[in-house]
Amino acid sequence: MLELFEHFGSAILAVSAVVLRRLFQILFFPLRMVGRFFRLIGRFAASSFRNVAGGQRYFTGRLARSLRTLFKTLFTHPASFFPVLFYYIGRGLKQYKKLARYLLLLGAPAAAAVLLLFTVRYYGSRALALRLTWQGEVLGYVHSENEYLQARQAAVERLTSGGGDRELAWDSLPEAEEFSELIPKNRFISVRDLSERLAARSTLKTVQACGVYIDGEFLCAVPNESDARRVFRTFLTENSVGDGEGITSFVEQIDYVQGLYPENDAVIWDARDLAELLASARENDVYYTVQEGDTPVSVAEAYSLTLAQLGRLNPALAGADSLTPGARLLVYKADDYLTVKTVLTEISNVDTDYETVEIPTDVMYLGATRTVIDGVKGYDQVTKLVTLVNGERVSEEEVSRITVKEPVPARVQVGTRALDSGYYQPPTSLGGILLWPAIGPDRINSDYEWRWGKLHAAIDIGSTVGTSLGKTVIAAAEGTVVISGVHSSYGYYVRIDHGNGMETLYAHCLENSLLVNVGDHVYAGQPIAQVGQTGFATGPHLHFEVIINGSRVDPKPYLGLTR
Secondary structure (H helix, E strand, O other): OHHHHHHHHHHHHHHHHHHHHHHHHHHHHHHHHHHHHHHHHHHHHHHHHHHHHHHHHHHHHHHHHHHHHHHHHHHHOHHHHHHHHHHHHHHHHHHOHHHHHHHHHHHHHHHHHHHHHHHHHHHHOEEEEEEEEEOOEEEEEEOOHHHHHHHHHHHHHHHOOOOOOHHHHHHHOOOOEEEEEEEEHHHEOOHHHHHHHHHHOOOOOEEEEEEEEEOOEEEEEEOOHHHHHHHHHHHHHHOOOOOOOOEEEEOOOEEEEEEEEEOOOOOEOOHHHHHHHHHHOOOOOEEEEOOOOOOHHHHHHHOOOOHHHHHHHOHHHOOOOOOOOOOEEEEEOOOOOOOEEEEEEEEEEEEEOOOEEEEEEEEEEOOOEEEEEOOEOEEEEEEEEEEEEOOEEEEEEEEEEEEEEOOEOEEEEEEEEOOOOOEOOOOOOOOOOOOOOEEOOOEEEEOOEEEOOEEEOOEEEEOOOOOOOOOEEEOOOOEEEEEEEEEOOOEEEEEEEEEOOEEEEEEEEOOOOOOOOOOOEEOOOOEEEEEEOOOOOOOOEEEEEEEEOOEEEOOHHHHOOOO
């Protein structure tokens, strides 16, 4: 087995060597030929320099005498010029065989290269064409019969622009004879030019005019192009928006084609008729003003449209699920011939939100926050390109944004101090915004209800196990102390203003346990007193009130408790 692999490897190496040798021979063959050519030139040059001293004058003198004889023969005996020319050429070749051989070696490749270049350029500038003639007149050259048929069809379309018998128009065109011919490429004519030549030779009556085409569709023909262009310029000016500040153009492609058109009133229009047609087509659009509660579905159903059709009529909707009351929706579009597009530059100031930087602090309890520096919004100057189609805003593109005023970040202290282990956290089934106002007491002894003939507009908080006396009372939210003192009924109590019309009140506190004074700023969870039995109280508990805009309300929803 090993011997087999050795033989196989030797065979591969031998074949590879042969292939490489042949490849190098092929690659270096042109180089060897070029080398031989230059060596030949070198030998001729060396031989010439060796003989230049002795033979240059002799050769030059004989050449001058031969040329004089040729010119003399040309003017005195013209018929004998070529025989004399060939005689001298023969003598020169016999006498200077070596020189002739060298010149032939040098001139033959150059002559072949010139001939090849001439041939390539000649045939490269020509192509096989179909020559079309009619009654001995050449109508033109086209690439194929298919172009000829296209030209006939275009001529028929031209002759029947305003309606007419297409078969009669086809038969009125000349039948061209077809011949194949090699011609220069610049002699080909376009299908449009050929159609003009065919229409000009039609038996139907035609007139020279300017055809107006909108997106390739024929609209009419006007006696001259300047009138047609003036009508469209006027229409564009009258239907532009933005007080001329934007760039206004037509969405459709408008072409003005000079040529022959049927001479009838259905095709050849006056410029005034064209202007009236363009203006009248825009008077029948139907718009709907969106009312409160309208949706794209309800508007589409009201006007027997699908959502897709309503979207095509109003591109600005772009799949929106809701509508803005007061907006105008296009629900029926007349057969407009033209759509006016206006691109405006819109510059506006846009607010930029500020960031909030949180500063942890263990001075405040968890959940408590305090704004140290208020944030200030900045604003950017935004430049947009707004596109209006027939006066309706369809798209906008932001092209630049310059920051005019940088936003100032807000700095807020966030409490990290944990509440005591005995703190009771009630469920938040109603999304309470206030903390449970005591640490230790965990039940409501008396609810917000009528009792003893009057409304108990608070809740009394006590302990399930043991006594509440001396337990810590905390601020239910951040605020400012507005009352800290003694009342005949409340006993020792504290009242805190939390802003936005909300206040809380903590009553029946332990004597001399108040920890805050009027004007102090307190944080959510900050101790403010201790539970006591001062004032009109039957036992130790915390009397807790929530006051909204001066009226006492049930505190339980604000604590996250069900009613």
